[in-house]
Amino acid sequence: SQTIHQWPATLVQPVGSPLSLECTVEGTSNPNLYWYRQAAGRGLQLLFYSVGIGQISSEVPQNLSASRPQDRQFILSSKKLLLSDSGFYLCAWSGGKETQYFGPGTRLLVL
Amino acid sequence: AQSVTQPDIHITVSEGASLELRCNYSYGATPYLFWYVQSPGQGLQLLLKYFSGDTLVQGIKGFEAEFKRSQSSFNLRKPSVHWSDAAEYFCAVGGGSNYKLTFGKGTLLTVNP
Numbered sequence: 385s386q387t388i389h390q391w392p393a394t395l396v397q398p399v400g401s402p403l404s405l406e407c408t409v410e411g412t413s414n415p416n417l418y419w420y421r422q423a424a425g426r427g428l429q430l431l432f433y434s435v436g437i438g439q440i441s442s443e444v445p446q447n448l449s450a451s452r453p454q455d456r457q458f459i460l461s462s463k464k465l466l467l468s469d470s471g472f473y474l475c476a477w478s479g480g481k482e483t484q485y486f487g488p489g490t491r492l493l494v495l
Numbered sequence: 496a497q498s499v500t501q502p503d504i505h506i507t508v509s510e511g512a513s514l515e516l517r518c519n520y521s522y523g524a525t526p527y528l529f530w531y532v533q534s535p536g537q538g539l540q541l542l543l544k545y546f547s548g549d550t551l552v553q554g555i556k557g558f559e560a561e562f563k564r565s566q567s568s569f570n571l572r573k574p575s576v577h578w579s580d581a582a583e584y585f586c587a588v589g590g591g592s593n594y595k596l597t598f599g600k601g602t603l604l605t606v607n608p
Binding site for chain 2: 416417418426427428433437443475476478482483484485486487488489491
């Protein structure tokens with residue numbers, strides 16, 4: 385069966401520091417991968433999605449970037465964190481255009 | 496553009512009571528519709544989905560949802576709520592050539608003993 389992992393689970397970072405969040409999927413090949421950010425009362429905001437290695441689509445211009453160095457690995461990065469980057473970050477995968485399955489999330493607090 | 500509206504931000508029900516969470520969507524083609532549940536600090540878990548066929552779909556944990564095209568709705572129901580159902584519920588729409596899902600802002604469910 386398929387499994388999706390995210391780490392770290394929790395992260396506290398100072399403003400201006402870099403960021404790297406990792407997401408990996410097991411048990412499937414060539415998944416579509418997604419990064420979302422969830423802020424209280426605002427639902428889920430799609431940040432990036434990828435349909436293959438090296439293929440990244442950005443949904444919202446911002447301080448973040450994403451990369452997909454391997455088929456089942458999706459990384460969310462920032463060179464300099466802002467206070468507004470705080471939130472709950474969720475990675476998801478899908479086998480096509482349909483159902484998305486979510487990881488456990490990373491809680492990021494920027495101080 | 497696709498959109499999802501969940502009109503109720505917060506709903507409180509008593510344990511054992513019935514539940515209906517509302518979801519209205521806007522989508523230019525035949526939609527794929529989803530309900531997810533999220534416990535505090537956790538990821539989203541898929542409850543059920545609708546792609547085509549029977550408009551009443553059954554999901555996990557005793558939930559069901561009904562697709563009503565004429566009303567652009569996909570409401571989630573459960574006949575008898577358990578305390579463990581307390582969580583936040585998200586409706587989402589997607590489909591066709593679109594790889595993306597659009598989520599509603601969620602409905603927080605509180606269950607009183």
